[in-house]
Amino acid sequence: MRNKNKELCVHNIQKTKLDDIDVSAEYDIQGTLAEGSFARILLVKHRRTNTKVVLKAIHMELTAESDFHREYHYSYYLSPHPNILSIYPVAFTTENCFVFAQEYALLGDLSGSVKAGGLPETYCKKIAQQLASAVGFLHSLKLVHRDLKLENILVFAADMSLVKLCDFGATVREGTLVTKHRCTWQPFLPPEICELVTNEKYECKLTSDCWQIGIIIFVCLTGCPPWQSADISDVAYCNFMRWQKRKTTKVPLQFRSFTSRFLRMIKRLLERKPEKRASVNEINKYLKDIWMDRKTSARASSCGADAGASSSAVGASRRESINMYLNQMDGKTHLADESKNRLKKLLSAHGLETTIDQKTITKRVWEWLLQCDHQSTTKFENI
Numbered sequence: 001m002r003n004k005n006k007e008l009c010v011h012n013i014q015k016t017k018l019d020d021i022d023v024s025a026e027y028d029i030q031g032t033l034a035e036g037s038f039a040r041i042l043l044v045k046h047r048r049t050n051t052k053v054v055l056k057a058i059h060m061e062l063t064a065e066s067d068f069h070r071e072y073h074y075s076y077y078l079s080p081h082p083n084i085l086s087i088y089p090v091a092f093t094t095e096n097c098f099v100f101a102q103e104y105a106l107l108g109d110l111s112g113s114v115k116a117g118g119l120p121e122t123y124c125k126k127i128a129q130q131l132a133s134a135v136g137f138l139h140s141l142k143l144v145h146r147d148l149k150l151e152n153i154l155v156f157a158a159d160m161s162l163v164k165l166c167d168f169g170a171t172v173r174e175g176t177l178v179t180k181h182r183c184t185w186q187p188f189l190p191p192e193i194c195e196l197v198t199n200e201k202y203e204c205k206l207t208s209d210c211w212q213i214g215i216i217i218f219v220c221l222t223g224c225p226p227w228q229s230a231d232i233s234d235v236a237y238c239n240f241m242r243w244q245k246r247k248t249t250k251v252p253l254q255f256r257s258f259t260s261r262f263l264r265m266i267k268r269l270l271e272r273k274p275e276k277r278a279s280v281n282e283i284n285k286y287l288k289d290i291w292m293d294r295k296t297s298a299r300a301s302s303c304g305a306d307a308g309a310s311s312s313a314v315g316a317s318r319r320e321s322i323n324m325y326l327n328q329m330d331g332k333t334h335l336a337d338e339s340k341n342r343l344k345k346l347l348s349a350h351g352l353e354t355t356i357d358q359k360t361i362t363k364r365v366w367e368w369l370l371q372c373d374h375q376s377t378t379k380f381e382n383i
């Protein structure tokens, strides 16, 4: 009964009264931390309390007021969880933006920490455990995050002992009719979403988050996604599906560096049928196991191509996958540029020019991965 009330309460979206304020009068703007698709993330110091906070300034022309209220409501409601970004009870409007205040993650997001070849296994397990806890909390309230990716996991400790989930801009109640979220990376999308046509509506389910956590764990361990797109036109994905459906005993190349326990977990999270997919809580069952197989990981680079006949196809598809990231980045440029210009105007009205661009940082990371993929492909083709 208590849980039911909690659940009802979280879905009762509060419309906070939004006062129009002059940002530069209240805050000392120190710089732009990042630029998302709809928002600019500003590092500021609150003049009166001398506290450093982050302001998420969402451009009004790109976001309906009701969407802002939903994002702020869910972000604030969820933020007491230790692995969810803390949000302050501060929301207001400026001339062009809806704004709310958050705590500052000094180490940025996970896409800046995951290097070619991946993170140490111990770090990945800490991330998996904290992410499972945060997303498990959302799921207990029947909320679907819908946009789980490295960029939405903020790092508070270099050894990954504290990470927090952020960006509840796409979060909705389970069962809500939605269309594909425009700014998610294709390799992170589950098959049931990949197969939708543009603007097709679907009922969102908790299980799509479980798939995305599976992909995040894979990317953290290896440094790159397992395929470009979870659909039948993708060779790497097809190989995985054939193996999962036991049509072949040959473990797909990009999964050869893992132990059987890890493979069991990842197969459960990356189950094609959403109704059969593991819940996030299942991840906890595998945290004490060894994930990387020391012997095979020395032989098969998870970032590389197959040493057999299908090597070029898989290698090409994986290169394409990383290229696709870069292209999607470019695709986002137009949208980001529009909002960037408007936000720039707003900021320069307060005498501030900004130059940091998160898109460029992420693009650099993926260019590096592309280089890594190319090197290991060459290595395996020479075997």
Ligand SMILES: Nc1ncnc2c1ncn2[C@@H]1O[C@H](COP(=O)(O)OP(=O)(O)OP(=O)(O)O)[C@@H](O)[C@H]1O
Residues within 6 Å of the ligand: 033, 034, 035, 036, 037, 038, 039, 040, 041, 054, 056, 085, 102, 103, 104, 105, 106, 108, 109, 151, 152, 154, 166, 167, 169, 183, 358
């Ligand atoms: N509190 C914070 N501290 C430090 N960096 C942050 C913080 N909040 C956000 N960021 C940075 O800003 C980026 C974009 O933030 P956020 O995801 O909230 O914006 P968005 O416009 O919703 O992004 P998207 O492109 O995913 O729609 C994050 O990936 C992260 O790098």
